[in-house]
Amino acid sequence: MTTILTRTTTEAGHGRGDEEGGGAAARRGRRTAAASVVTGIVMFAAAGLPSGPGNLVNLLQTFLPWLGLSVPLLLVLAAVRRAPVAAVAVLVPAVTWCFLFGGLLTDKRTDGGDMTVVSQNVHEANPDPSGTARALAASGAELLALQELTPRTAPAYERALAGTYPYHAVLGTVGLWSAYPLRDPEPVAIMPWTRALRVTADTPKGPLAVYVVHLASVRVSLGEGFATDRRNEAAAKLAEAVRAEPLPRVVVTGDFNGTPDDTSLRLLTGQLRSAQRTAGQGFGLTWPAALPVARIDQILVRGAIPTASSPLPRTGSDHLPVAASLRL
Numbered sequence: 001m002t003t004i005l006t007r008t009t010t011e012a013g014h015g016r017g018d019e020e021g022g023g024a025a026a027r028r029g030r031r032t033a034a035a036s037v038v039t040g041i042v043m044f045a046a047a048g049l050p051s052g053p054g055n056l057v058n059l060l061q062t063f064l065p066w067l068g069l070s071v072p073l074l075l076v077l078a079a080v081r082r083a084p085v086a087a088v089a090v091l092v093p094a095v096t097w098c099f100l101f102g103g104l105l106t107d108k109r110t111d112g113g114d115m116t117v118v119s120q121n122v123h124e125a126n127p128d129p130s131g132t133a134r135a136l137a138a139s140g141a142e143l144l145a146l147q148e149l150t151p152r153t154a155p156a157y158e159r160a161l162a163g164t165y166p167y168h169a170v171l172g173t174v175g176l177w178s179a180y181p182l183r184d185p186e187p188v189a190i191m192p193w194t195r196a197l198r199v200t201a202d203t204p205k206g207p208l209a210v211y212v213v214h215l216a217s218v219r220v221s222l223g224e225g226f227a228t229d230r231r232n233e234a235a236a237k238l239a240e241a242v243r244a245e246p247l248p249r250v251v252v253t254g255d256f257n258g259t260p261d262d263t264s265l266r267l268l269t270g271q272l273r274s275a276q277r278t279a280g281q282g283f284g285l286t287w288p289a290a291l292p293v294a295r296i297d298q299i300l301v302r303g304a305i306p307t308a309s310s311p312l313p314r315t316g317s318d319h320l321p322v323a324a325s326l327r328l
Contacts, residue, residue, distance in 0.1 A: 029084070032077045032081060032086035033083070033086045034089075036074050036092050036093055037089055039074070040093040040096040042067070044099075044100070046060045047061070047064065050264075051228075053225070054226060055225055055264070056225055058258075058262050058264050061263060062261070062294055065261075066293070070093055071094045101283075104281075109279055109281060109308040112307050112325070113326055114327055114328045115142040115143065115325070115326055116141040116143070116326070117299055117324050118143070118321055118322070119212070119253040119321065121255040122149070122315070122319075123319065124148045129160070131316060132157075133160035135315045137160070137164040143178050143179075143201060143210060144176070144178070145175070145210070145212040146176075147213070149172075149175055158170075164177075165179060168182070169182050171197040172197070173193075173194065174196060174213065174214055174254065175212065176201075180202050180203050181201070181202045182199050182202075189237065191216060195215070195234070196234075196238060196254075197212050199212075206328070209245050209247040209251070211250070211251065214254050214255045215231045215238070215254070215257050215258070216230035216234050217257055232264045235258075236268075238252070239268040242271055242272070247303075249301075250272070250303060250304075251301050251304070251326070252272055252299075253298065253299045254297070255296060255319065256298050258296055272300035272302050273306065274299075274300055275298075275299040275301060275309035275324035275326070276324075279324070285311070288319075289315075289320050290318075297322050301324075306324050306325070306326055
């Protein structure tokens with residue numbers, strides 16, 4: 001009897017130890033699991049929220065894809081803590097990220113297209129505007145849109161591109177060079193000085209309205225948060241002009257100082273298709289050129305079908321050029 005009692009006590013002790021061990025494992029994973037769920041919720045909610053105080057939601061939207069890096073980090077934490085519950089919870093941000101951005105990783109590029117558009121903020125302090133012009137012309141684009149031109153650099157681009165592009169229009173700090181005849185160039189009043197133009201390109205497939213734009217810069221500071229008011233106002237005015245555009249085929253291209261995920265730009269981006277998201281592969285990051293973290297340079301279209309889109313190699317600018325082939 002004594003032996004039986006001893007065995008029973010020992011077995012009971014092992015049972016309590018297993019229960020306590022399981023409870024400890026669950027407790028070890030609670031914080032990591034909670035962090036995973038919160039990350040997934042933030043990621044999903046931020047994709048559709050308005051700007052919020054200090055426009056901090058818009059700042060998060062600008063870099064939202066980078067939240068995907070939390071998934072491997074949370075998995076490592078779950079492994080270190082030996083917490084199965086936490087590992088399962090990591091599925092929340094992983095699935096959310098794939099839902100929001102997974103489609104961008106597939107290659108949607110196809111052959112063909114009637115023309116190619118290239119756009120770049122060439123940077124006012126570009127040390128080699130002529131070299132940048134030659135590199136962009138080597139892309140073979142029929143339309144070349146440049147932003148951040150200055151009285152010093154604009155003549156250099158005009159000289160370097162004259163042999164390839166017989167037609168061009170420069171207004172303020174933006175310009176368009178074209179293999180097709182251009183007509184009716186006019187400024188688009190989005191800011192007190194000219195940072196947007198509209199021109200008609202007479203392509204072999206018919207007229208095409210081209211808008212070359214450079215929306216206002218944004219700043220991040222402790223006092224103001226993500227300062228985007230001027231950019232948002234400019235985008236709203238541009239959206240009105242694009243909405244009123246009478247031609248059925250439209251290209252809006254340039255430096256937007258914002259990404260397609262920024263809900264403050266949806267008055268504009270909601271009218272148009274992003275060439276990169278329709279016919280690119282990956283995120284097509286463009287800024288800063290040395291180590292791109294955001295795509296703030298866009299080629300958006302209406303009445304045309306993008307067939308391929310991607311950034312181009314670095315030039316003397318702090319932005320990468322972007323290219324898109326279009327079927328008209």
